[in-house]
Amino acid sequence: NKQVIFKNFVEGFPKETDMYVKTSSISLSVEEGSNAVLVKNLYLSCDPYMRTQMTLIEDPTDLSSFVLGSPVEGFGVAKVVDSAHPDFKKGDLVWGFTRWENYSLIKNPQGLFKINHTDVPLSYYTGILGMPGMTAWAGFFEICAPKKGEYVYVSAASGAVGQLVGQFAKLMGCYVVGSAGSKEKVELLKNKLGFDDAFNYKEENLVSALKRCFPKGIDIYFENVGGKMLDAALLNMRNRGRIAVCGMVSQYNLSKPEGVHNLMLLLEKRIRMEGFVVFDFFHQYSKFLDTVLPSIREGKIVYVEDIAEGLENAPAALVGLFNGRNVGKQVVIVSRK
Ligand code: NDP
Numbered sequence: 001n002k003q004v005i006f007k008n009f010v011e012g013f014p015k016e017t018d019m020y021v022k023t024s025s026i027s028l029s030v031e032e033g034s035n036a037v038l039v040k041n042l043y044l045s046c047d048p049y050m051r052t053q054m055t056l057i058e059d060p061t062d063l064s065s066f067v068l069g070s071p072v073e074g075f076g077v078a079k080v081v082d083s084a085h086p087d088f089k090k091g092d093l094v095w096g097f098t099r100w101e102n103y104s105l106i107k108n109p110q111g112l113f114k115i116n117h118t119d120v121p122l123s124y125y126t127g128i129l130g131m132p133g134m135t136a137w138a139g140f141f142e143i144c145a146p147k148k149g150e151y152v153y154v155s156a157a158s159g160a161v162g163q164l165v166g167q168f169a170k171l172m173g174c175y176v177v178g179s180a181g182s183k184e185k186v187e188l189l190k191n192k193l194g195f196d197d198a199f200n201y202k203e204e205n206l207v208s209a210l211k212r213c214f215p216k217g218i219d220i221y222f223e224n225v226g227g228k229m230l231d232a233a234l235l236n237m238r239n240r241g242r243i244a245v246c247g248m249v250s251q252y253n254l255s256k257p258e259g260v261h262n263l264m265l266l267l268e269k270r271i272r273m274e275g276f277v278v279f280d281f282f283h284q285y286s287k288f289l290d291t292v293l294p295s296i297r298e299g300k301i302v303y304v305e306d307i308a309e310g311l312e313n314a315p316a317a318l319v320g321l322f323n324g325r326n327v328g329k330q331v332v333i334v335s336r337k
Contacts, residue, residue: 001028004100004314006066009056013253013322018054019072019315028105030082037088037109039078041098042337045126046318046330047160050074051252072100072314077115077125079337085109093118095125100314102334113285120296121305127160127329128303129292131278135246136164137288138281143244143274144220148173151214153233155201156224156249158185158304160329163193165222167301170194174220177213179229181324188304188327201225206232220244226251227258234262237271245275253322304328 001024010018030036053066053073066072076098080088088094088109097111098104106112115125127133139161140146152169156162157178166189169176178189179201189198199209210218210232217238223230226248233243251257266273281288295301306326308317314332321330 001026001102002311003071003102004311006054006068006070006072008068009065010051010054011255014051014054014319016315016319019318021312021315024101028103030084030105032084035085035108036083037080037085037094037106037112038082039094039098039104039106039112040081041076041078041100041102041104041334043077043123043126044098044100044314044332044334045075045130045132046314046321046326046332047074047131048247048249048252048321050318051322070099071104072318073097074100075126075131076334077122077130078104078112088112088114093122095130100311100332102311117289117293120293123305123307123331123333124296124303126331127305128164128296128301129289132160132329133164133292134281134285134288135278136161136168137292138278138284139222139244139246139276140165140168142281143276144222144242146172146174146220150174150219151216151238152176152220152222153210153214153218153236154178154195154222154224155229155233156180156247157195157198158188158193158328159224159326161246162222162224163189163304163328164301166193166195169220170196171295171300179209185324185327192302192304201229207235210236217241222246223248225249227260230260231262234260234265234271237265237269239269239271241269241271243271243273245273249322306330308332310334 077095080092093115094112152174154165158180166176177197178195186198189195221233221243223245224247227250306328
């Protein structure tokens with residue numbers, strides 16, 4: 001069983017060498033009478049939140065960090081190869097919490113969801129049909145409360161979540177602009193993902209780029225980045241605008257978060273700024289599938305994935321999220337079936 005092992009806690013930017021790949025010879029089996037499920041991992045998801053699990057947390061009751069010497073944990077798509085749990089049987093396809101290894105013995109499969117629709121790529125259950133898709137859907141429709149014709153700005157727009165927010169906003173009849181960190185990503189936003197406009201945040205003054213793209217101001221800012229980006233967006237918000245705080249990826253590797261200077265504008269402009277966590281919306285998963293699956297099948301929504309081959313390449317794929325190496329949703333293929 002090949003595994004990606006978490007080697008040391010991280011300060012600053014994570015590196016490939018904070019993890020290593022090893023082969024374990026321990027044989028895994030499901031104990032009768034337990035609730036365990038043995039799965040073969042097919043696709044693994046690289047997600048920015050995993051950085052927070054690489055930080056040493058001093059509080060001994062907080063078990064949210066990765067365990068040193070154990071496999072990295074995260075979302076994935078897998079196939080059940082043995083099960084003692086009444087809800088899962090051999091051959092079922094599932095998505096949810098698993099580990100970065102070929103086979104995982106999941107003692108408590110509460111975090112696994114059965115896959116019932118296989119006419120779309122299975123890897124989509126790490127992205128558009130999994131946690132990032134739910135994030136975009138809940139964050140945009142529930143938190144932003146969008147109206148037709150509104151002006152929407154999405155940062156980290158070409159990523160797993162951002163590319164969907166933009167497309168949901170277009171389907172709603174909004175005007176959508178995205179920012180991303182390379183020329184290639186800007187082209188992708190404009191030419192493939194249907195954004196009305198896009199800019200490279202590394203090459204322009206943020207405040208003037210947003211002024212140019214939104215001469216009348218921003219109604220909705222879908223915040224993925226934080227720091228200077230939030231400050232620039234605040235300056236360009238319209239009265240009664242909404243900011244959905246989905247993430248702040250520019251801050252995850254800093255020992256001290258950057259200061260945000262323009263929060264006073266929340267008051268002057270009567271802006272509603274609200275954070276959210278996708279797990280609070282998981283009970284709406286089937287409603288989400290009912291709206292998103294048809295749009296995929298009808299070609300109304302497209303999804304860009306960046307696929308790394310094999311567990312050996314998984315550490316680089318994860319680390320790449322923090323320098324923008326990924327173009328679209330970062331997935332790792334462990335096995336195709
Ligand atoms: P992405 O696929 O967008 O990958 C991360 C991207 O972030 C990179 O490709 C890079 O793109 C951008 N980035 C990295 N560092 C910086 C930086 N310093 N400044 C600006 N951009 C940077 O990831 P996801 O779509 O999975 O996640 C997007 C956001 O959503 C994250 O903040 C994440 O934490 C959050 N999230 C929140 C959830 C919730 O429940 N609230 C659930 C899931 C995700 P580029 O080339 O454009 O710089």
